[in-house]
């Protein structure tokens with residue numbers, strides 16, 4: 111953390127310094143579909159080094175926002191600024207090569223970058239995929255397919271990772287593992303954004319919380335383990 115402050119990046123202690131080249135910014139972002147406004151003018155900054163949660167009721171615009179940041183879709187209005195470099199992603203519906211084994215999936219993604227075998231092994235064991243490493247992805251349970259999808263987002267060690275509902279289909283122990291893995295990954299200047307309905311699971315590990323409702327940002331603050339996330343969320347949207 112001291113190194114980050116010294117290098118001019120944002121300092122969580124609050125001296126206000128940060129590097130705009132290492133953040134994602136949305137300015138006045140609108141996304142309309144026929145008759146539906148998914149995002150109604152979103153201004154948002156995703157700071158380097160944060161574990162940043164995007165929460166909100168069904169249909170509030172979370173997946174739309176992630177797709178726009180990933181460049182899979184274009185805003186109807188507004189601008190999105192991304193830093194150079196890779197952005198890893200995990201999708202709401204796991205997206206893996208179904209005919210390949212777990213290991214083969216990991217190696218295919220690794221080959222697209224400059225990852226090393228030690229990191230690949232760390233991702234596999236950190237998400238407890240070792241015991242299914244030789245199994246074909248299509249034959250995995252929903253939970254393991256989810257874990258593999260999450261693993262693929264991290265294999266190339268990107269500076270930014272965006273995960274859409276990474277805890278869906280997982281049992282309590284697996285949820286804990288994913289949250290721990292993600293929180294550890296955010297050390298230094300690596301950033302993870304999670305869109306999730308599982309605020310309780312991520313809550314204590316979060317650096318920033320953004321609440322969306324009806325395509326509008328209702329809350330966007332730095333948080334720490336002492337914040338009562340459930341109360342914040344309930345007051346805003348329930």
Ligand SMILES: Nc1ncnc2c1ncn2[C@@H]1O[C@H](COP(=O)(O)OP(=O)(O)OP(=O)(O)O)[C@@H](O)[C@H]1O
Pocket residue numbers: 143144146147148166167168169170171172173174175
């Ligand atoms: N391709 C599309 N065409 C038309 N409407 C869409 C499309 N994609 C999203 N929408 C609409 O935009 C709104 C926001 O959807 P989005 O999937 O971003 O919400 P979400 O917060 O991710 O929801 P959930 O928590 O249920 O996954 C919804 O009303 C949805 O029906």
